[in-house]
Amino acid sequence: MNKKILLLAAAVIGAGLAGCASKEAPKDTPVETRTAATTSTTTPGTTGSTTPTAPTSNVAINPLKDPNNILSKRIIYFEYDQDSVKGEYQAVVQAHAKYLADNRGRKIRLEGHADERGSREYNMALGQRRGDAVRKATNLLGVANDRMETVSFGEDKPRATGSDEAAWSQNRRVEIVYDGE
Amino acid sequence: MMNPKTFFSSLLLLVLLAISHAQAQLTIDVTTSAGRQIPIAIVEFRGEAQAPQNLTPIISNNLARSGLFRMVSATPNPLPTELSEVNFADWSSRMTEALLIGGITKLADGRFEISYRLFDVAKQTQLASGQITASATQFRATAHRISDEIYEKLTGERGVFATKVAYVLKRGQRFELQVADADGFNPQTVLASMEPIGSPKWSPDGTKLAYVTFESRKSNVVVQDLVQGSRKVVANFRGDNYAPSWSPDGRELAVALSRDAVSQIYIISANGGEPRRITTSNSIDSGAAFTPDGNTIIFFSDRSGGPQLYSVPVAGGNAKRLTFEGSYNTSPRLSPDGKLVAFVSRDAGKLRIATLELASGLINVLTDGPRDDSPSFSPNGRTILFESKAGGRGSLGSVSIDGRIKQKLTSQNGDVREPAWGPYAAKSGGSAL
Numbered sequence: 001m002n003k004k005i006l007l008l009a010a011a012v013i014g015a016g017l018a019g020c021a022s023k024e025a026p027k028d029t030p031v032e033t034r035t036a037a038t039t040s041t042t043t044p045g046t047t048g049s050t051t052p053t054a055p056t057s058n059v060a061i062n063p064l065k066d067p068n069n070i071l072s073k074r075i076i077y078f079e080y081d082q083d084s085v086k087g088e089y090q091a092v093v094q095a096h097a098k099y100l101a102d103n104r105g106r107k108i109r110l111e112g113h114a115d116e117r118g119s120r121e122y123n124m125a126l127g128q129r130r131g132d133a134v135r136k137a138t139n140l141l142g143v144a145n146d147r148m149e150t151v152s153f154g155e156d157k158p159r160a161t162g163s164d165e166a167a168w169s170q171n172r173r174v175e176i177v178y179d180g181e
Numbered sequence: 182m183m184n185p186k187t188f189f190s191s192l193l194l195l196v197l198l199a200i201s202h203a204q205a206q207l208t209i210d211v212t213t214s215a216g217r218q219i220p221i222a223i224v225e226f227r228g229e230a231q232a233p234q235n236l237t238p239i240i241s242n243n244l245a246r247s248g249l250f251r252m253v254s255a256t257p258n259p260l261p262t263e264l265s266e267v268n269f270a271d272w273s274s275r276m277t278e279a280l281l282i283g284g285i286t287k288l289a290d291g292r293f294e295i296s297y298r299l300f301d302v303a304k305q306t307q308l309a310s311g312q313i314t315a316s317a318t319q320f321r322a323t324a325h326r327i328s329d330e331i332y333e334k335l336t337g338e339r340g341v342f343a344t345k346v347a348y349v350l351k352r353g354q355r356f357e358l359q360v361a362d363a364d365g366f367n368p369q370t371v372l373a374s375m376e377p378i379g380s381p382k383w384s385p386d387g388t389k390l391a392y393v394t395f396e397s398r399k400s401n402v403v404v405q406d407l408v409q410g411s412r413k414v415v416a417n418f419r420g421d422n423y424a425p426s427w428s429p430d431g432r433e434l435a436v437a438l439s440r441d442a443v444s445q446i447y448i449i450s451a452n453g454g455e456p457r458r459i460t461t462s463n464s465i466d467s468g469a470a471f472t473p474d475g476n477t478i479i480f481f482s483d484r485s486g487g488p489q490l491y492s493v494p495v496a497g498g499n500a501k502r503l504t505f506e507g508s509y510n511t512s513p514r515l516s517p518d519g520k521l522v523a524f525v526s527r528d529a530g531k532l533r534i535a536t537l538e539l540a541s542g543l544i545n546v547l548t549d550g551p552r553d554d555s556p557s558f559s560p561n562g563r564t565i566l567f568e569s570k571a572g573g574r575g576s577l578g579s580v581s582i583d584g585r586i587k588q589k590l591t592s593q594n595g596d597v598r599e600p601a602w603g604p605y606a607a608k609s610g611g612s613a614l
Contacts, residue, residue, distance in 0.1 A: 120379065120568075121512045122488050
């Protein structure tokens, strides 16, 4: 349990560690399976070579997966029952908006999630509202709405198990997922 | 309604379809029970000891669990099977009001003839009797049928022992949609997925389940035919497709879709096709449920701030707000008679099951939480089955609509969630079973 929380905390706090933490996650954190599987099944090499729009001169490093690049930050966390994007995530939203502006072929999916404290049906809606808030913020920065799909998982895909604020704060989130990931 | 033949063939198909054979069933405990209980003696049937399966213990358990009966135990010798063999004075002195006796005879074809008689002890009259031919594998179903008849004769309400429940079982990362008998026995897995499954809802005739899957990494509404075993994705539009609810005629589903805006209520054919938008707001509208006449949809919306219950005519018109107490009311479900709405109410951080009486506006909070969700009425409207998340583990709870009788249903195999109580199976007469 403590190990899980530590792992997850590491994933959030250290941007540089995020990639590693999520790759290790399947062993220690069952809740991570889907997220981790998505990142690991699409190996960086495959993505890099099959994405002709990738603008970077260094084809070996996909900026979306580069732990030193802000674009590898894919999760935006929310306050309890809230759907407004906090100021601290503005840089992440801007970075993805710029990437999308530079890579017109790419699309994103905004996957919204809620903690377990609401009813299942309203949590679907809350996840949707959160995804929608990120979509609107990205749209304001010039990304067309038809390049962004907002979907909700409600409370069914928690990042952290447990029934305390440490877990809940991990679960109230939007994950930015690129097409093909 | 399902005829017995269809019923058993569907059961057989369920067995064949089962992706993994579920071993353990749900375990039911009566946690509280209050009010008058009818003292009844269920006497072991003559020949039961030689039968391949028990029968009367299943009947006793059913009736005891309902909270409305108290079992009087006695084993007269010899076991009576006829009126003439019953000593009413003796049963009367044991404070017994009702008595069930019967016999089991093996037939030449290997099946069994089960006969039973129910008596009113004080009046010394027969209340019910029957003769059922059943194979060994049909003993449980037979016990449920007899339980239903006893329940109806003694309470005046139709019993629900022979019905089914669907629910989602989460084992580790695996989600299983299961269908079991109302007493938790015979669980069958009708779908398994590593992605979430949710919101199972029975078609009015009990032959199909509508539910939400995330198999394509987003919510879709699927209808699965339990008899044919076929599945059809009926709503897979851009955005979210969730919260299905059957129309009373079984032809359509109300669903929540976010394809045009945030979640709005739509009606779509149960075969799929183009949805028809019912609500038009800039807020979340979701959790639709049809009234039994099919003319109105009750749903929740956060158009006034927190989510509240509303009604809207299916034919079109303005939504009318139904709840004004509390700041968080969601997930309405209509009682079979259309008089009550069960819903989820959040107060001081606790999710509880409550009912709203439509005629009076009266709200009755039935459970204590802390996280009770997904209410579902029994087909006789007496009991609400719900999901009860507590201590990090999902189990099911049930509560009578007067709040007096509470049960807990747990599974050894994982978290149980999102229950849906199925409709009555068609009444079958004579020995057709």
